[in-house]
Amino acid sequence: DDGDPVVTTDRLTKRYGSRTVVDALSLQVRRGEVFGFLGPNGAGKTTTLRMLLGLVRPTSGSATVLGRPAGASVAQVGALVEGPGLYPYLSGRDNLRVLARYAGVGADRVAAVLDTVALTDRAGDRFGTYSLGMKQRLGIAAALLKDPALVVLDEPTNGLDPAGITEVRTLLRRLVAEGRTVVLSSHLLGEVEQICDRVAVVASGRLLVESSVEELRGLGRLVVDARPLD
Numbered sequence: 372d373d374g375d376p377v378v379t380t381d382r383l384t385k386r387y388g389s390r391t392v393v394d395a396l397s398l399q400v401r402r403g404e405v406f407g408f409l410g411p412n413g414a415g416k417t418t419t420l421r422m423l424l425g426l427v428r429p430t431s432g433s434a435t436v437l438g439r440p441a442g443a444s445v446a447q448v449g450a451l452v453e454g455p456g457l458y459p460y461l462s463g464r465d466n467l468r469v470l471a472r473y474a475g476v477g478a479d480r481v482a483a484v485l486d487t488v489a490l491t492d493r494a495g496d497r498f499g500t501y502s503l504g505m506k507q508r509l510g511i512a513a514a515l516l517k518d519p520a521l522v523v524l525d526e527p528t529n530g531l532d533p534a535g536i537t538e539v540r541t542l543l544r545r546l547v548a549e550g551r552t553v554v555l556s557s558h559l560l561g562e563v564e565q566i567c568d569r570v571a572v573v574a575s576g577r578l579l580v581e582s583s584v585e586e587l588r589g590l591g592r593l594v595v596d597a598r599p600l601d
């Protein structure tokens with residue numbers, strides 16, 4: 372039902388050998404929000420996203436996605452987790468046509484997602500000529516082909532300039548307005564502040580804070596205020 376969280380993790384844990392990469396993570400992502408995992412490289416963000424997608428098996432604990440165990444709702448989840456395997460010599464549109472055929476969705480979805488990511492005008496240009504921001508947006512378009520309820524994006528703003536981040540923000544707001552939920556990762560506080568509604572701050576696999584972005588700003592101020600004067 373509509374009040375149910377889109378993602379629930381319950382002591383979700385991943386160990387590689389003796390190393391705990393994700394450590395008893397318990398949190399909830401609500402319907403219609405942009406939720407960000409914020410943490411430094413190696414914090415376990417990618418591993419967490421991969422567990423939500425059913426690509427990595429938890430060592431213990433569980434993740435429920437859209438009311439089912441992670442990995443069971445693949446048809447309703449769109450993801451951009453690795454550098455999208457897009458071809459530089461194909462146009463943006465032809466790249467999506469290839470992926471649409473692969474995903475078994477109609478060609479009408481290609482036009483729709485190009486429109487959503489504001490790339491219709493450049494859809495005939497070769498992917499290799501796109502700016503980094505355009506490349507990211509085409510990757511997000513690929514994640515939208517299946518018309519997913521949940522969109523999972525690993526570092527969608529990585530390397531983007533402020534204008535590119537603003538474009539991603541606008542795009543994510545559009546996805547939320549369409550009734551989707553977005554889960555993403557980032558290692559930059561300034562980026563999640565701009566694009567997320569709520570965040571989970573993670574370090575060494577542990578959840579430090581789960582809060583709204585406004586609360587996080589307040590916490591940041593507390594930390595700054597607590598610094599000794601010199």
Ligand code: ATP
Pocket residue numbers: 387392410411412413414415416417418419558
């Ligand atoms: P990054 O932004 O660098 O991807 P991250 O927060 O997404 O960081 P993860 O990629 O989840 O972090 O990795 C967390 C830790 O787990 C890293 O130290 C990584 O080396 C380790 N790790 C990830 N996958 C494996 C694996 N298959 N086998 C062993 N260690 C792994």
